Amino acid sequence: MADAQPASQLTYLRNPALHGVEMLVASPSTGNWCMFHERYLLCGCPSVATSWVYRRKTHVIEDGATAFMEPGETHRVRAKSKPSHFFTLFIERDQFVRLAEESGATGLPHFRVTAVFDAQLLECLARLSRDLRAGRDLLQLQSRFAVLVHRILKYAEKRPADRPVSGLMLRRSLERAREILDDRRNESVTLDELAKAAALSRFHLVRSFAKEYGLPPHAYQVQMRIKDACRLLRAGMPCVQVASAAGFADQSHFARHFKRIMGVAPGIYASPVSAFRDDSSVRISPSE
Numbered sequence: 323m324a325d326a327q328p329a330s331q332l333t334y335l336r337n338p339a340l341h342g343v344e345m346l347v348a349s350p351s352t353g354n355w356c357m358f359h360e361r362y363l364l365c366g367c368p369s370v371a372t373s374w375v376y377r378r379k380t381h382v383i384e385d386g387a388t389a390f391m392e393p394g395e396t397h398r399v400r401a402k403s404k405p406s407h408f409f410t411l412f413i414e415r416d417q418f419v420r421l422a423e424e425s426g427a428t429g430l431p432h433f434r435v436t437a438v439f440d441a442q443l444l445e446c447l448a449r450l451s452r453d454l455r456a457g458r459d460l461l462q463l464q465s466r467f468a469v470l471v472h473r474i475l476k477y478a479e480k481r482p483a484d485r486p487v488s489g490l491m492l493r494r495s496l497e498r499a500r501e502i503l504d505d506r507r508n509e510s511v512t513l514d515e516l517a518k519a520a521a522l523s524r525f526h527l528v529r530s531f532a533k534e535y536g537l538p539p540h541a542y543q544v545q546m547r548i549k550d551a552c553r554l555l556r557a558g559m560p561c562v563q564v565a566s567a568a569g570f571a572d573q574s575h576f577a578r579h580f581k582r583i584m585g586v587a588p589g590i591y592a593s594p595v596s597a598f599r600d601d602s603s604v605r606i607s608p609s610e
Contacts, residue, residue, distance in 0.1 A: 328352060328405055335451065339460035339512075340467055342414030347451050350405030356398040361412045362431070363391040364474060366447035369407040374399045381436055388443050390433035390477065409447040411470075421471050422478070424523050431478045438477060446470040459571065462540035464513035468524035495520040496534050499527060503539060507546040508569030513539070548583050551576065555592040564588065 330352045335345040350369075366388040373382050376389075376397040383389055391397055393415045413421075422431045450466050458466075499520040502511060516539055517524045532538045537545065551568040559567065565576035580588045 330405075333455075335454035337454055337457070337460075337463055339463045342417035343467065344412045345451055345454055346410040346412070347455075348406060348408050348410070350407050352405045354399040354402065356396070358396045359391050360393055361414050362393060362418045363389075364411040364413075364447065365389045365391070365408050366410075366444045367406065367408040368444065368448070369404070370402070371404050372399055372402040372406060376436060379436075383437055386439050386441065386444065387437045388440060388447070389437040390435060390474075392433060409451050411447060411450070413471075418471075422475055425472055425475055425525055426523070427475055427478060427480050429480050431475065431480070433478055435477050440473075443470075443473050446473055459510065459540065461511055461513060461516075461543060464524065465528045465538050465540050468513060468528050472525040492530060493534070495522055496527075496531055499531060499539065500535065500542070503543050504546060507543055507550065508567070511539075511543065544579050545583065548580055551580060551588065552584070552591065555588060561588045561592065 328350060331349050332351060333347045333349075335347065336343070355374075367383060367385065369385055370383055370387070371385070373380055374397055375381075376391065377395060380400065381389075418431060446466070446469060450463075450470055453463055453466055499516045502516060502519055513524050513527070517527045520527050522530065528538050531542070535542055547568045547570065551564050551570075554564045554567055555561070561577075562573060565573045568576065570576035570579070577588055580591070584591055
Protein backbone atom coordinates (compact mmCIF):
# COMPACT_ATOMS: atom_id res chain seq x y z
CA MET A 323 0.00 0.00 0.00
CA ALA A 324 1.42 3.40 -0.99
CA ASP A 325 2.28 5.87 1.73
CA ALA A 326 -0.44 8.45 2.33
CA GLN A 327 0.26 11.96 1.02
CA PRO A 328 0.93 14.55 3.75
CA ALA A 329 -1.79 17.13 4.23
CA SER A 330 -1.22 20.54 2.67
CA GLN A 331 -0.06 23.20 5.10
CA LEU A 332 -0.77 26.65 3.69
CA THR A 333 -0.24 29.97 5.46
CA TYR A 334 -1.14 33.42 4.12
CA LEU A 335 0.94 36.26 5.53
CA ARG A 336 0.12 39.98 5.43
CA ASN A 337 1.31 43.09 7.24
CA PRO A 338 -0.02 46.69 7.03
CA ALA A 339 3.58 47.87 6.50
CA LEU A 340 3.50 46.28 3.02
CA HIS A 341 0.48 47.72 1.23
CA GLY A 342 -0.89 45.58 -1.58
CA VAL A 343 1.34 42.63 -0.72
CA GLU A 344 0.47 39.11 0.41
CA MET A 345 2.57 35.96 0.76
CA LEU A 346 1.50 32.32 0.66
CA VAL A 347 3.83 29.81 2.29
CA ALA A 348 3.27 26.14 1.42
CA SER A 349 5.08 23.56 3.52
CA PRO A 350 3.94 21.47 1.78
CA SER A 351 1.27 21.82 -0.91
CA THR A 352 -0.08 18.54 -2.30
CA GLY A 353 -2.97 19.79 -4.45
CA ASN A 354 -2.91 20.74 -8.13
CA TRP A 355 -3.45 24.48 -8.45
CA CYS A 356 -5.43 26.26 -11.16
CA MET A 357 -5.47 30.02 -10.68
CA PHE A 358 -6.29 33.14 -12.69
CA HIS A 359 -4.07 36.05 -11.66
CA GLU A 360 -5.14 39.65 -11.08
CA ARG A 361 -1.83 40.41 -9.33
CA TYR A 362 1.83 39.94 -10.12
CA LEU A 363 3.07 36.68 -8.68
CA LEU A 364 6.54 35.45 -7.78
CA CYS A 365 6.82 31.82 -6.66
CA GLY A 366 10.10 30.64 -5.14
CA CYS A 367 10.38 26.86 -4.85
CA PRO A 368 12.98 25.29 -2.54
CA SER A 369 11.50 21.84 -3.23
CA VAL A 370 9.26 21.10 -6.21
CA ALA A 371 8.91 18.79 -9.21
CA THR A 372 5.90 20.01 -11.14
CA SER A 373 4.69 20.44 -14.71
CA TRP A 374 2.29 23.29 -15.32
CA VAL A 375 0.67 25.22 -18.14
CA TYR A 376 1.24 28.95 -18.48
CA ARG A 377 0.71 31.08 -21.60
CA ARG A 378 -0.44 27.96 -23.47
CA LYS A 379 2.88 26.20 -22.93
CA THR A 380 3.80 23.38 -20.59
CA HIS A 381 6.72 24.11 -18.26
CA VAL A 382 8.61 21.94 -15.80
CA ILE A 383 9.79 23.56 -12.60
CA GLU A 384 12.35 21.98 -10.27
CA ASP A 385 14.11 22.55 -6.94
CA GLY A 386 15.56 26.04 -6.54
CA ALA A 387 13.54 27.71 -9.30
CA THR A 388 11.53 30.92 -9.04
CA ALA A 389 8.58 31.44 -11.38
CA PHE A 390 7.12 34.74 -12.65
CA MET A 391 3.44 35.25 -13.48
CA GLU A 392 1.56 38.37 -14.54
CA PRO A 393 -1.94 39.83 -14.16
CA GLY A 394 -4.40 38.53 -16.75
CA GLU A 395 -2.75 35.10 -16.99
CA THR A 396 -3.77 31.67 -15.72
CA HIS A 397 -1.52 28.85 -14.57
CA ARG A 398 -2.62 25.25 -14.10
CA VAL A 399 -0.62 22.43 -12.57
CA ARG A 400 -0.74 19.27 -14.69
CA ALA A 401 1.26 16.87 -12.54
CA LYS A 402 3.67 16.76 -9.62
CA SER A 403 5.98 13.96 -8.53
CA LYS A 404 6.36 15.15 -4.94
CA PRO A 405 4.76 17.62 -2.51
CA SER A 406 5.74 21.21 -3.22
CA HIS A 407 7.37 23.61 -0.77
CA PHE A 408 7.24 27.21 -1.95
CA PHE A 409 6.93 30.92 -1.11
CA THR A 410 4.47 32.81 -3.33
CA LEU A 411 4.49 36.60 -3.28
CA PHE A 412 1.44 38.44 -4.63
CA ILE A 413 1.76 42.15 -5.45
CA GLU A 414 -1.17 44.30 -6.55
CA ARG A 415 -0.75 45.50 -10.14
CA ASP A 416 -0.89 49.25 -9.41
CA GLN A 417 1.49 48.88 -6.49
CA PHE A 418 4.03 46.97 -8.56
CA VAL A 419 3.88 49.51 -11.38
CA ARG A 420 4.55 52.29 -8.87
CA LEU A 421 7.48 50.40 -7.37
CA ALA A 422 8.93 49.77 -10.83
CA GLU A 423 8.68 53.45 -11.77
CA GLU A 424 10.33 54.45 -8.50
CA SER A 425 13.23 52.11 -9.28
CA GLY A 426 13.72 53.71 -12.70
CA ALA A 427 11.92 51.16 -14.88
CA THR A 428 9.58 52.52 -17.55
CA GLY A 429 6.23 51.23 -18.72
CA LEU A 430 4.23 48.25 -17.50
CA PRO A 431 6.59 45.59 -16.06
CA HIS A 432 6.63 42.51 -18.29
CA PHE A 433 8.41 39.22 -17.64
CA ARG A 434 9.04 37.20 -20.76
CA VAL A 435 11.04 34.75 -18.68
CA THR A 436 8.89 32.10 -16.98
CA ALA A 437 11.31 30.82 -14.35
CA VAL A 438 14.90 31.42 -13.23
CA PHE A 439 17.42 29.78 -10.91
CA ASP A 440 18.61 32.60 -8.65
CA ALA A 441 19.69 31.52 -5.17
CA GLN A 442 19.77 35.11 -3.86
CA LEU A 443 16.26 35.81 -5.12
CA LEU A 444 14.99 32.63 -3.46
CA GLU A 445 16.71 33.58 -0.20
CA CYS A 446 15.14 37.08 -0.35
CA LEU A 447 11.71 35.46 -0.54
CA ALA A 448 12.51 33.11 2.35
CA ARG A 449 13.74 36.00 4.51
CA LEU A 450 10.64 38.06 3.81
CA SER A 451 8.43 35.13 4.79
CA ARG A 452 10.34 34.71 8.06
CA ASP A 453 10.05 38.43 8.81
CA LEU A 454 6.30 38.40 8.11
CA ARG A 455 5.82 35.41 10.38
CA ALA A 456 7.87 36.99 13.15
CA GLY A 457 6.06 40.33 12.92
CA ARG A 458 9.23 42.37 12.35
CA ASP A 459 8.92 46.15 12.62
CA LEU A 460 7.77 48.10 9.59
CA LEU A 461 11.15 49.58 8.65
CA GLN A 462 12.75 46.13 8.47
CA LEU A 463 9.88 44.68 6.44
CA GLN A 464 9.88 47.60 4.02
CA SER A 465 13.66 47.43 3.60
CA ARG A 466 13.54 43.69 2.88
CA PHE A 467 10.75 44.23 0.39
CA ALA A 468 12.52 47.09 -1.42
CA VAL A 469 15.61 44.92 -1.97
CA LEU A 470 13.45 42.03 -3.17
CA VAL A 471 11.51 44.16 -5.66
CA HIS A 472 14.71 45.56 -7.14
CA ARG A 473 16.01 42.02 -7.67
CA ILE A 474 12.70 40.95 -9.24
CA LEU A 475 12.85 43.84 -11.71
CA LYS A 476 16.23 42.66 -13.01
CA TYR A 477 14.25 40.02 -14.92
CA ALA A 478 11.74 42.45 -16.42
CA GLU A 479 12.13 43.45 -20.07
CA LYS A 480 12.42 47.13 -19.10
CA ARG A 481 14.88 47.01 -16.24
CA PRO A 482 15.57 49.78 -13.71
CA ALA A 483 18.01 52.36 -15.02
CA ASP A 484 21.02 53.30 -12.92
CA ARG A 485 20.70 56.88 -11.67
CA PRO A 486 24.11 57.81 -10.35
CA VAL A 487 24.33 60.39 -7.57
CA SER A 488 27.53 62.31 -6.91
CA GLY A 489 29.49 61.33 -3.83
CA LEU A 490 28.89 64.57 -1.93
CA MET A 491 25.18 64.67 -2.75
CA LEU A 492 24.78 61.02 -1.78
CA ARG A 493 26.53 61.53 1.57
CA ARG A 494 24.29 64.51 2.35
CA SER A 495 21.22 62.47 1.42
CA LEU A 496 22.29 59.63 3.68
CA GLU A 497 23.09 62.03 6.52
CA ARG A 498 19.52 63.37 6.33
CA ALA A 499 18.17 59.84 6.62
CA ARG A 500 20.49 59.05 9.52
CA GLU A 501 19.49 62.24 11.34
CA ILE A 502 15.85 61.16 11.19
CA LEU A 503 16.77 57.75 12.61
CA ASP A 504 18.80 59.40 15.37
CA ASP A 505 16.14 61.96 16.26
CA ARG A 506 13.30 59.45 16.14
CA ARG A 507 15.13 56.35 17.25
CA ASN A 508 12.38 55.37 19.68
CA GLU A 509 9.58 55.89 17.14
CA SER A 510 8.33 54.00 14.11
CA VAL A 511 9.87 55.43 10.95
CA THR A 512 8.81 54.27 7.50
CA LEU A 513 11.14 53.64 4.59
CA ASP A 514 9.03 56.05 2.53
CA GLU A 515 9.79 58.85 4.99
CA LEU A 516 13.52 58.18 4.85
CA ALA A 517 13.58 57.86 1.07
CA LYS A 518 11.66 61.12 0.64
CA ALA A 519 14.02 62.97 2.98
CA ALA A 520 17.04 61.55 1.20
CA ALA A 521 15.55 62.06 -2.30
CA LEU A 522 16.47 58.46 -3.16
CA SER A 523 14.47 55.42 -4.17
CA ARG A 524 13.78 53.04 -1.34
CA PHE A 525 16.11 50.38 -2.73
CA HIS A 526 18.98 52.82 -3.33
CA LEU A 527 18.55 54.25 0.14
CA VAL A 528 18.78 50.80 1.77
CA ARG A 529 21.77 49.75 -0.34
CA SER A 530 23.67 53.05 -0.05
CA PHE A 531 22.97 53.43 3.68
CA ALA A 532 24.35 49.95 4.36
CA LYS A 533 27.42 50.68 2.25
CA GLU A 534 28.08 54.00 4.01
CA TYR A 535 27.37 53.02 7.61
CA GLY A 536 27.82 49.25 7.61
CA LEU A 537 24.19 48.55 8.49
CA PRO A 538 20.84 48.94 6.70
CA PRO A 539 18.50 51.59 8.18
CA HIS A 540 16.41 49.21 10.30
CA ALA A 541 19.50 47.57 11.85
CA TYR A 542 21.04 51.00 12.51
CA GLN A 543 17.85 52.06 14.31
CA VAL A 544 17.98 48.94 16.49
CA GLN A 545 21.62 49.70 17.37
CA MET A 546 20.65 53.22 18.47
CA ARG A 547 17.82 51.83 20.60
CA ILE A 548 20.20 49.38 22.26
CA LYS A 549 22.60 52.26 23.05
CA ASP A 550 19.72 54.05 24.79
CA ALA A 551 18.79 50.86 26.61
CA CYS A 552 22.35 50.44 27.91
CA ARG A 553 22.32 53.95 29.35
CA LEU A 554 18.95 53.40 30.99
CA LEU A 555 20.01 50.06 32.48
CA ARG A 556 23.21 51.57 33.88
CA ALA A 557 21.10 54.33 35.42
CA GLY A 558 19.07 51.70 37.28
CA MET A 559 15.83 51.62 35.29
CA PRO A 560 14.09 48.21 35.55
CA CYS A 561 14.37 46.04 32.41
CA VAL A 562 10.62 45.91 31.96
CA GLN A 563 10.50 49.72 31.68
CA VAL A 564 13.58 49.96 29.47
CA ALA A 565 11.98 48.00 26.64
CA SER A 566 9.21 50.54 26.17
CA ALA A 567 11.41 53.58 26.86
CA ALA A 568 13.90 52.48 24.19
CA GLY A 569 11.19 51.99 21.58
CA PHE A 570 10.82 48.21 21.48
CA ALA A 571 7.44 46.60 20.88
CA ASP A 572 7.63 44.30 23.89
CA GLN A 573 9.99 42.73 26.40
CA SER A 574 10.81 39.66 24.30
CA HIS A 575 11.57 41.82 21.26
CA PHE A 576 13.91 43.95 23.37
CA ALA A 577 15.63 40.98 25.05
CA ARG A 578 16.24 39.21 21.74
CA HIS A 579 17.88 42.22 20.11
CA PHE A 580 19.82 43.14 23.25
CA LYS A 581 21.42 39.71 23.60
CA ARG A 582 22.17 39.50 19.86
CA ILE A 583 24.03 42.82 19.94
CA MET A 584 25.50 42.95 23.44
CA GLY A 585 26.12 39.25 23.92
CA VAL A 586 24.28 39.00 27.26
CA ALA A 587 20.69 39.37 28.47
CA PRO A 588 19.59 42.83 29.70
CA GLY A 589 19.36 41.66 33.30
CA ILE A 590 22.94 40.39 33.28
CA TYR A 591 24.19 43.61 31.71
CA ALA A 592 22.39 45.62 34.41
CA SER A 593 23.95 43.68 37.29
CA PRO A 594 26.74 45.43 39.27
CA VAL A 595 29.43 43.07 37.95
CA SER A 596 28.66 44.33 34.43
CA ALA A 597 28.56 48.01 35.37
CA PHE A 598 32.03 48.67 33.97
CA ARG A 599 30.85 48.06 30.41
CA ASP A 600 30.41 51.16 28.28
CA ASP A 601 27.94 51.56 25.43
CA SER A 602 30.88 52.04 23.08
CA SER A 603 31.22 48.26 23.21
CA VAL A 604 28.06 47.85 21.14
CA ARG A 605 28.99 45.47 18.34
CA ILE A 606 27.93 45.64 14.73
CA SER A 607 26.25 42.28 14.28
CA PRO A 608 24.58 40.86 11.19
CA SER A 609 21.04 42.12 10.72
CA GLU A 610 18.36 39.46 10.83
